[in-house]
Amino acid sequence: MKLSLPLSLTLGAALASAHRVSFKKIKQPRQFQRRGLDSPSDLQTNVLVDSNNNSTFDLNTVHDLIYLANITVAGVDYPVQLDTGSSDLFIKADTTPIPNVNETTISYNLTYAIGWASGHVAYAPVEFVGISVPSQAFLDADKVNNPAIGYGAQGIAGLGFTRLSSIDLVINSTSSSAGRSLLFNLFAANPQEQNFIAFSLQRTLDDDASDTDEVEGTFAIGELEPQYxxxxxxxxxxxxxxxxxxxxxxxxxxxxxxxxxxxxxxxxxxxxxxxxxxxxxxxxxxxxxxxxxxxxxxxxxxxxxxxxxxxxxxxxxxxxxxxxxxxxxxxxxxxxxxxxxxxxxxxxxxxxxxxxxxxxxxxxxxxxxxxxxxxxxxxxxxxxxxxxxxxxxxxxxxxxxxxxxxxxxxxxxxxxxxxxxxxxxxxxxxxxxxxxxFSISTDISESLEMIGKFIPAMLGIVALNALILIVCCIVWLVSFVRKRRLRPTARTPRARMSPMPPVDIRLERGDSDESGMGPMPMNLRNSYIAGSSPGNHTYEPVSMALTEDTFVPPSPAFHGFDRKGLLPGDRPKSVA
Structure with a gap:
C-alpha cells in the first residue's frame, strides 16, 4: 500500500488526480425502464463527461432512487449500483457464464437487506473509474431477485470493507486470500492512489423536466471536488x-x-x-x-x-x-x-x-x-x-x-x-x-472505546478489592479485640523505681553498655516506616489515570512487590 499523509494535508495532491468525473444531464433515448412504471419517462439517464467533453463512463440516477456507474469486467461494461452498505461485487450479464472470465465451481448466494443474487464465484480483470484491478473476485450471477435490476442495473458494486465481504469469507475457507473487496484490491494494485472515495449525489426537483447542463453530482476515487x-x-x-x-x-x-x-x-x-x-x-x-x-x-x-x-x-x-x-x-x-x-x-x-x-x-x-x-x-x-x-x-x-x-x-x-x-x-x-x-478527537474516541471494553473487568477488580478490604478489616478487628482481652492477664505490676542516672543506650542489636543492660527493644509501631529496614516498603496507591493515547490495564490485586505473591506483612495494592 502507499504512503499517504492525512487528507487535510494532501488536498493539493488529491485535486490533481485523474479519477474525478462530473456528470451532466444529456438528452438521449431512454435506455432502461423500471418494473411497474407506467412510462419510461420515470427514468432519467445521465452521462459522465470529462473536461474535453468526451464520455468516460455512465453514471445514471433513476428518479433519485438509485445511483449507477459503469464497471468494466473482462472488457465489457456493466451498469452497477454504487453501494457503500455492502462489500461484494456481483454481475448479472445477458449470458451465463460471462465470457472470458475464470469461473470457479464455488457457488454462493449473496443476501441483501432487500433481495439476493446467486451464482458462481469468478475472477476477471476489472476497471472502475479509470483504475484497473488485474484480478477481482465477483459473483457471476445466474439468478437475481433485487430491486436494482428493475432500475436498469446489471449488478451491485459494494464499496465497503473486506471484513463484510461474503465472497472473501467463502474463498478464505479454501485457504486463499484472493477474495478481497473491490476497493481493497483497487488501492493495493494502485498504491499511488489516495485511498478514499467521495460522493455528491444528484437531486431532481419535483417539477424539473428540463435537460440542462448544470453539474449536479460527482463520484470520485482519491480526489475531492474543488467546490467542496x-x-x-x-x-x-x-x-x-x-x-x-x-x-x-x-x-x-x-x-x-x-x-x-x-x-x-x-x-x-x-x-x-x-x-x-x-x-x-x-x-x-x-x-x-x-x-x-x-x-x-x-x-x-x-x-x-x-x-x-x-x-x-x-x-x-x-x-x-x-x-x-x-x-x-x-x-x-x-x-x-x-x-x-x-x-x-x-x-x-x-x-x-x-x-x-x-x-x-x-x-x-x-x-x-x-x-x-x-x-x-x-x-x-x-x-x-x-x-x-x-x-x-x-x-x-x-x-x-x-x-x-x-x-x-x-x-x-x-x-x-x-x-x-x-x-x-x-x-x-x-x-x-x-x-x-467542537468535536471529540479520534484519540479521545479511541480511549472511550477502550474504557467501554475494560469497564466490566475494572468493576470486577474494584469489587474484589472491596471484598478483600472488608475481610482484612474483620480480621484486624477480631485480632484487636483478642489482644485487648489478653492484655489484663499478661500484664504484671511493676514496682516503683527511683530516678535513674543517665545511661548510654546503644541502638545496635547485640551491643551492651558498661552497666550490663541489654539492648532496648524496637518499637513495633514504627516497624512500617519506609526505609527503616530492608524488609519494609512504602505503601503506594495504584494510579488509574488514562491518557488520550495510552491505557494500561490494572495489575492483579494479589501480587507482591517482587511479582511473586504477597510477602509476610505486605498489604495488597488497591485499585480503588
Missing amino acids: AAIAGNEHIPTWPINNPYRWNLLLDALIVNDSITVPTTKVVGAPSNKAVILMDSGSSYTYAPVDICKAIYGNVPGASYDASLGYWRVPCSAEIDMALQIGGQVFPIHPLDVNPSTAIDHTLCIGSFVPSSFSIGNDFDWLVGDNFLRSVYSVYDFGDFDASGEMGNPYMKLLSIIDADEASADFHKARGGTPRTNITYTGLNGISVAPS
Missing part, C-alpha cells in the same frame, strides 16, 4: 467501532426537527447509550429508523398519518419539514424535498422517506441512513491515513453540508407551492449549529 474543498478542514468522524469495523457506521448525536431535539438510544452492544449507530448506505433510497424517531419527524405534521398497510407515513405534499442530523458534533440539514418526496407515479402523493423499522438486537447498527440524507452532504469515505512508517490508521468519514436552509425552502415551495421560509437555523446539542465549534 472545505471538507478537508472538517473534523474526522470515526467509524463505530473505531478499529477494524465491518461497515461504514457512525455515531448519531441527535435528531433536530424544527426547534425540537431528540437524543437517540442504541441497541448495539458497547455503543454509548445516548447515541445511535447509523449505517451510511448509498445503496438505500430512504432511511430506516426506529418507530419513535419517525414519529418525532412526522407525528406533529398536520394531516400526516402512518399507513400500516404500506409501512410508510403519508405526508401532505405541502408540508415543509425542516430537520437536521447531528453527527460527530456537527449539524447537517436535510433538504425538505427529501424528507417527504413525491412518488414517481403520482406527484400529488407524498410519503415519509424516514421509514419506521426495527432492527433486531445483535445487529451492529440502529439506523440505515440512505440517499435522502446523503444528497444533502458531500461525503468522503476514507479507509485510513498512513503515517511516516507506512502504517495505515483507522478509517473515518468526513461530511460537508452542501445545502443552504433558506435556499432549500425556496426550492421546496417552487415545486410544491406556498411561501418559502427564511432565517432557518438548526441548533443541536451544546448549542452546536451547522458550523461545527
Whole structure:
C-alpha cells in the first residue's frame, strides 16, 4: 500500500488526480425502464463527461432512487449500483457464464437487506473509474431477485470493507486470500492512489423536466471536488467501532426537527447509550429508523398519518419539514424535498422517506441512513491515513453540508407551492449549529472505546478489592479485640523505681553498655516506616489515570512487590 499523509494535508495532491468525473444531464433515448412504471419517462439517464467533453463512463440516477456507474469486467461494461452498505461485487450479464472470465465451481448466494443474487464465484480483470484491478473476485450471477435490476442495473458494486465481504469469507475457507473487496484490491494494485472515495449525489426537483447542463453530482476515487474543498478542514468522524469495523457506521448525536431535539438510544452492544449507530448506505433510497424517531419527524405534521398497510407515513405534499442530523458534533440539514418526496407515479402523493423499522438486537447498527440524507452532504469515505512508517490508521468519514436552509425552502415551495421560509437555523446539542465549534478527537474516541471494553473487568477488580478490604478489616478487628482481652492477664505490676542516672543506650542489636543492660527493644509501631529496614516498603496507591493515547490495564490485586505473591506483612495494592 502507499504512503499517504492525512487528507487535510494532501488536498493539493488529491485535486490533481485523474479519477474525478462530473456528470451532466444529456438528452438521449431512454435506455432502461423500471418494473411497474407506467412510462419510461420515470427514468432519467445521465452521462459522465470529462473536461474535453468526451464520455468516460455512465453514471445514471433513476428518479433519485438509485445511483449507477459503469464497471468494466473482462472488457465489457456493466451498469452497477454504487453501494457503500455492502462489500461484494456481483454481475448479472445477458449470458451465463460471462465470457472470458475464470469461473470457479464455488457457488454462493449473496443476501441483501432487500433481495439476493446467486451464482458462481469468478475472477476477471476489472476497471472502475479509470483504475484497473488485474484480478477481482465477483459473483457471476445466474439468478437475481433485487430491486436494482428493475432500475436498469446489471449488478451491485459494494464499496465497503473486506471484513463484510461474503465472497472473501467463502474463498478464505479454501485457504486463499484472493477474495478481497473491490476497493481493497483497487488501492493495493494502485498504491499511488489516495485511498478514499467521495460522493455528491444528484437531486431532481419535483417539477424539473428540463435537460440542462448544470453539474449536479460527482463520484470520485482519491480526489475531492474543488467546490467542496472545505471538507478537508472538517473534523474526522470515526467509524463505530473505531478499529477494524465491518461497515461504514457512525455515531448519531441527535435528531433536530424544527426547534425540537431528540437524543437517540442504541441497541448495539458497547455503543454509548445516548447515541445511535447509523449505517451510511448509498445503496438505500430512504432511511430506516426506529418507530419513535419517525414519529418525532412526522407525528406533529398536520394531516400526516402512518399507513400500516404500506409501512410508510403519508405526508401532505405541502408540508415543509425542516430537520437536521447531528453527527460527530456537527449539524447537517436535510433538504425538505427529501424528507417527504413525491412518488414517481403520482406527484400529488407524498410519503415519509424516514421509514419506521426495527432492527433486531445483535445487529451492529440502529439506523440505515440512505440517499435522502446523503444528497444533502458531500461525503468522503476514507479507509485510513498512513503515517511516516507506512502504517495505515483507522478509517473515518468526513461530511460537508452542501445545502443552504433558506435556499432549500425556496426550492421546496417552487415545486410544491406556498411561501418559502427564511432565517432557518438548526441548533443541536451544546448549542452546536451547522458550523461545527467542537468535536471529540479520534484519540479521545479511541480511549472511550477502550474504557467501554475494560469497564466490566475494572468493576470486577474494584469489587474484589472491596471484598478483600472488608475481610482484612474483620480480621484486624477480631485480632484487636483478642489482644485487648489478653492484655489484663499478661500484664504484671511493676514496682516503683527511683530516678535513674543517665545511661548510654546503644541502638545496635547485640551491643551492651558498661552497666550490663541489654539492648532496648524496637518499637513495633514504627516497624512500617519506609526505609527503616530492608524488609519494609512504602505503601503506594495504584494510579488509574488514562491518557488520550495510552491505557494500561490494572495489575492483579494479589501480587507482591517482587511479582511473586504477597510477602509476610505486605498489604495488597488497591485499585480503588
